[in-house]
Amino acid sequence: KYSTAAAIDEPITPPVEVNYTKLLINGQFVDAASGKTFHTVDPRTGNVIADVAEGDAQDVNRAVAAARKAFDEGPWPKMTAYERSRVLLRFADLVEKHNDALAALETWDNGKPYEQSAKVEVPMFVRLFRYYAGWADKIHGLTVPADGPYHVQTLHEPIGVAGQIIPWNFPLLMFAWKVGPALACGNAVVLKTAEQTPLSALYVANLLHEAGLPPGVLNVISGFGPTAGAAICSHMDVDKLAFTGSTSTGKLVLELAAKSNLKPVTLELGGKSPVIVCEDADVDKAVETAHFALFFNQGQCCCSGSRTFVHERVYDEFVEKAKARAANRSVGDPFKQGIEQGPQIDPEQFNKILRYIKSGVETGATLETGGDRLGSKGYYIQPTVFSNVTDDMLIAQDEIFGPVQSILKYKSTEEVIRRANATSYGLAAGVFTQNLDTANTLARALRVGTVWINCYDTFDAAIPFGGYKMSGIGREKGVYSLRNYLQVKSVVTPLKNP
Numbered sequence: 212k213y214s215t216a217a218a219i220d221e222p223i224t225p226p227v228e229v230n231y232t233k234l235l236i237n238g239q240f241v242d243a244a245s246g247k248t249f250h251t252v253d254p255r256t257g258n259v260i261a262d263v264a265e266g267d268a269q270d271v272n273r274a275v276a277a278a279r280k281a282f283d284e285g286p287w288p289k290m291t292a293y294e295r296s297r298v299l300l301r302f303a304d305l306v307e308k309h310n311d312a313l314a315a316l317e318t319w320d321n322g323k324p325y326e327q328s329a330k331v332e333v334p335m336f337v338r339l340f341r342y343y344a345g346w347a348d349k350i351h352g353l354t355v356p357a358d359g360p361y362h363v364q365t366l367h368e369p370i371g372v373a374g375q376i377i378p379w380n381f382p383l384l385m386f387a388w389k390v391g392p393a394l395a396c397g398n399a400v401v402l403k404t405a406e407q408t409p410l411s412a413l414y415v416a417n418l419l420h421e422a423g424l425p426p427g428v429l430n431v432i433s434g435f436g437p438t439a440g441a442a443i444c445s446h447m448d449v450d451k452l453a454f455t456g457s458t459s460t461g462k463l464v465l466e467l468a469a470k471s472n473l474k475p476v477t478l479e480l481g482g483k484s485p486v487i488v489c490e491d492a493d494v495d496k497a498v499e500t501a502h503f504a505l506f507f508n509q510g511q512c513c514c515s516g517s518r519t520f521v522h523e524r525v526y527d528e529f530v531e532k533a534k535a536r537a538a539n540r541s542v543g544d545p546f547k548q549g550i551e552q553g554p555q556i557d558p559e560q561f562n563k564i565l566r567y568i569k570s571g572v573e574t575g576a577t578l579e580t581g582g583d584r585l586g587s588k589g590y591y592i593q594p595t596v597f598s599n600v601t602d603d604m605l606i607a608q609d610e611i612f613g614p615v616q617s618i619l620k621y622k623s624t625e626e627v628i629r630r631a632n633a634t635s636y637g638l639a640a641g642v643f644t645q646n647l648d649t650a651n652t653l654a655r656a657l658r659v660g661t662v663w664i665n666c667y668d669t670f671d672a673a674i675p676f677g678g679y680k681m682s683g684i685g686r687e688k689g690v691y692s693l694r695n696y697l698q699v700k701s702v703v704t705p706l707k708n709p
């Protein structure tokens with residue numbers, strides 16, 4: 212059952228200090244040129260954790276200049292790939308040593324359960340950097356047979372200065388998805404963190420320099436989207452952009468890239484991912500996994516399973532069990548052991564989610580459990596389940612980004628394929644069935660970047676992730692992510708004696 216309000220009202224003191232609050236430019240922690248700072252806030256209470264330097268266009272200019280110099284003059288892109296790989300491996304070892312402090316910082320700034328930060332996210336961060344370190348010295352081109360007396364080869368070269376903009380829901384993992392492949396391929400980076408969660412990136416960026424990264428190769432700018440973020444997108448000396456965030460901001464990013472120097476853009480955007488529970492599914496397993504698919508990370512996942520389609524034959528049983536599971540979710544101070552759900556990130560998200568819950572009730576969905584805030588402090592929301600949701604309702608169409616499960620009934624496979632695909636998003640889907648033919652049919656019919664069959668949110672470093680339709684452009688993780696950070700150069704030489 213939800214944790215008592217008292218447990219939430221007396222927050223546990225985080226076991227970590229905040230040591231890094233400045234911008235990281237050219238290997239140095241520096242104040243913003245304007246001298247401005249902004250608050251980063253504890254979502255458990257709304258209290259200020261620290262004041263952080265607020266970067267804007269001037270700081271982006273400084274950071275891009277440093278990255279440009281580091282890329283053009285080296286040593287980073289000119290080092291042997293083995294040396295680059297070793298820097299990344301040393302970094303992974305250092306992060307592993309700092310696991311608990313880093314996890315505490317992540318939880319403090321973001322509100323996610325400490326156990327999730329310490330046992331899943333920091334270890335996954337380390338795994339991702341080891342994975343990319345492994346690629347660094349295995350990147351190479353092809354020898355291409357041509358119709359003529361030519362020797363033709365392709366060189367896979369780093370693209371240059373990468374501008375990367377990340378969101379607040381997985382601050383460390385988004386850092387790894389972006390910075391890992393960029394550095395492995397020999398690029399320089401200007402990274403902008405989300406204004407809600409600037410702390411963990413500064414901490415790891417410091418460790419990366421301790422591991423031997425040359426100055427200027429990675430620059431970290433804390434600050435806001437319309438100022439620092441837009442300056443990166445518009446910069447004429449940034450050669451590539453990678454963005455994760457909302458679809459509306461993704462459109463802006465693409466527009467700014469087009470209006471400036473046509474830098475290529477990869478986008479990882481929103482979703483309204485279907486979870487399909489077929490009539491032959493193992494219902495208990497489907498209930499638990501669909502619960503995880505939606506409620507994981509306070510429901511703040513771009514790929515959260517936010518439309519749960521359940522076959523009419525198992526619908527009633529599923530709804531009863533899903534309601535019971537949500538009512539049993541342990542919500543409370545994320546530093547407390549055994550807590551599954553902490554607060555939402557900030558008042559904007561908190562209020563937006565409560566508005567969607569209200570809209571669900573008003574448009575006639577059945578509120579099975581939850582439906583309100585929890586406690587009187589911070590941004591906690593009760594795990595909420597709606598049944599009898601129909602496709603036309605706002606809660607079935609918009610990305611809520613919160614702990615609100617919407618259950619919809621369906622009758623046939625053809626029908627659920629059509630309804631699942633009737634969205635402008637296409638990030639992920641879950642399928643629960645024991646029938647191989649049904650699994651294969653759905654896996655091919657769903658217009659999404661990832662289909663999880665009888666599982667959800669399996670995020671291995673090697674599994675590519677990205678969206679169809681308005682969920683994004685390009686893939687991150689896995690071998691495909693390297694393409695985002697490489698140029699292909701064809702070198703053609705006539706052969707004298709073919």
Ligand code: ADP
Nearest residue numbers: 377378404405435436437440441456457460463
């Ligand atoms: P959310 O609404 O979940 O905060 P956003 O897409 O607004 O999602 O934020 C994701 C990232 O994009 C953050 O780092 C944010 O600062 C940045 N951002 C927001 N607006 C812009 C913009 N106009 N240009 C560039 N980056 C932006």
